[in-house]
Amino acid sequence: MSTAPPTTTDETPRPAAPAPSPGVWTLLRPLVLRLHFYAGVFVAPFLLIAAVTGFLYAASFQAEKLVYAHELTVPAGEREIPVSEQVAAAREAYPEGTVSAVRPAPEPGATTRVLLSGVEGVDSAHTLAVFVDPYTGKVRGSLEQYGSSGALPLRTWIDEFHRDLHLGETGRLYSEFAASWLWVIAGGGLVLWFSRRRALRKVRGTSGRRRTLGLHGTIGAWAAVGFFFLSATGLTWSTYAGATIDELRTSLGQSTPSVTADAGGDHAGHGASAAAGSAEHGVGLDAVLAAARGEGLGDPVEIVPPADESSAYVVRQIQRSWPEKQDAVAVDPNSGEVTDVVRFADYPVLAKLTRWGIDLHTGNLFGLVNQLLLMALAAGLVLLILWGYRMWWQRGRGSAFGRPIPRGAWQQVSPRILVPLAAGVAVLGYFVPLLGIPLAAFVVVDAALGEVAHRRARARTEAADQGAR
Numbered sequence: 001m002s003t004a005p006p007t008t009t010d011e012t013p014r015p016a017a018p019a020p021s022p023g024v025w026t027l028l029r030p031l032v033l034r035l036h037f038y039a040g041v042f043v044a045p046f047l048l049i050a051a052v053t054g055f056l057y058a059a060s061f062q063a064e065k066l067v068y069a070h071e072l073t074v075p076a077g078e079r080e081i082p083v084s085e086q087v088a089a090a091r092e093a094y095p096e097g098t099v100s101a102v103r104p105a106p107e108p109g110a111t112t113r114v115l116l117s118g119v120e121g122v123d124s125a126h127t128l129a130v131f132v133d134p135y136t137g138k139v140r141g142s143l144e145q146y147g148s149s150g151a152l153p154l155r156t157w158i159d160e161f162h163r164d165l166h167l168g169e170t171g172r173l174y175s176e177f178a179a180s181w182l183w184v185i186a187g188g189g190l191v192l193w194f195s196r197r198r199a200l201r202k203v204r205g206t207s208g209r210r211r212t213l214g215l216h217g218t219i220g221a222w223a224a225v226g227f228f229f230l231s232a233t234g235l236t237w238s239t240y241a242g243a244t245i246d247e248l249r250t251s252l253g254q255s256t257p258s259v260t261a262d263a264g265g266d267h268a269g270h271g272a273s274a275a276a277g278s279a280e281h282g283v284g285l286d287a288v289l290a291a292a293r294g295e296g297l298g299d300p301v302e303i304v305p306p307a308d309e310s311s312a313y314v315v316r317q318i319q320r321s322w323p324e325k326q327d328a329v330a331v332d333p334n335s336g337e338v339t340d341v342v343r344f345a346d347y348p349v350l351a352k353l354t355r356w357g358i359d360l361h362t363g364n365l366f367g368l369v370n371q372l373l374l375m376a377l378a379a380g381l382v383l384l385i386l387w388g389y390r391m392w393w394q395r396g397r398g399s400a401f402g403r404p405i406p407r408g409a410w411q412q413v414s415p416r417i418l419v420p421l422a423a424g425v426a427v428l429g430y431f432v433p434l435l436g437i438p439l440a441a442f443v444v445v446d447a448a449l450g451e452v453a454h455r456r457a458r459a460r461t462e463a464a465d466q467g468a469r
Helices: 024-065 084-092 153-164 172-195 210-236 240-251 285-294 347-363 369-396 415-432 435-469
Strands: 100-104 112-116 127-132 139-143 301-304 315-316 328-331 338-342
Touching: 024 153, 024 172, 024 369, 024 435, 084 100, 084 112, 084 127, 084 139, 084 285, 139 153, 153 172, 172 210, 172 240, 172 435, 210 240, 210 347, 210 369, 240 347, 240 435, 285 301, 285 315, 285 328, 285 338, 415 435
Parallel strands: none
Antiparallel strands: 100 112, 100 301, 112 127, 127 139, 301 315, 315 328, 328 338
């Protein structure tokens, strides 16, 4: 008796293939989306203020030239009188205070600025700038000046509004908070935008929330690099993150160098005395300026008188536009000899990058083109914020804002990804505290709200079960 060989058919059941595990981005995308959403909702008002005031500040450079044309400009003459005579004319008209610096006319048709400190009625952090016609010695007027860029009242007011809302050191936290989060929001939006299918990114032919999303994403993608730059450079002179950056630069030997202002020599402290409040010490301003010119310091320059009898004059270039002129020399007031020289070309790399970054951020580096670019970025940020809120509204029904992105996405992320990610965020938050502290507060509050919602849902379920019995 023979046995038939076993046969197999297509009907034989086979084990089901395991479902493919989701990729890392599939797990992380809800986290990024939720962070981008909440950061956009709660940080956007601060960014909106920073964008509007930043737009005004970029425009203030050109407005300043128009508003203060009488003080800033004069008819160009054939020959300038000595700087010492210009300072004497300023002191005759404004004898109060002391001369803290002199800025000779930087170009034909411009005035000389004699800066006075300790003047009654002038903010202690500001100076009184007396404007002198370099051809005739006639005083054209005076205005308060602030900062190394020589900001006059209009630009100073806008600058302080942008920096601290006129609230002093406490108000600076707002701008640091905005700068700390701008790159996070921009980076999250950029990742989300490019993770979408190309067909979903288009704007043309769409309407409603999809059109708003298309506009928001497209403009955000184009402007993201600019936002990263504004965030990074804004943090370089912020209160907390700025201090950390300064410490890092110092530890790496990348601090901005400065000239040694000690007069030195056998005659230090002798013969360099000056009349109270005058800038004329020892050899005087004209000889000091000539010595600086001999070292190649071209206009514009600022001359700072000696702080005391053992100090030297300091002459430094103050051109903040490209190409930068930041060379500086110290001049002995007794002999008129140059005792120290610092060249911008010899600055450490990070010192140069910091200088360029700040000047680009403030609209100085490339003049009008720089200012127009900053205004465009500020206007783009305003539009992105408005579109963001509009999308939130369009996610809702009727006249209500839409619901936030569901919580709990982190529970699906593998610990081998989540733990290093959390550690990296913690380190970053330590160095950028106005990013780390609000983020930690958000996580705690969000977890608490989630627990409350969970307990309420469980209570409702238990109540429904009891009612069904």
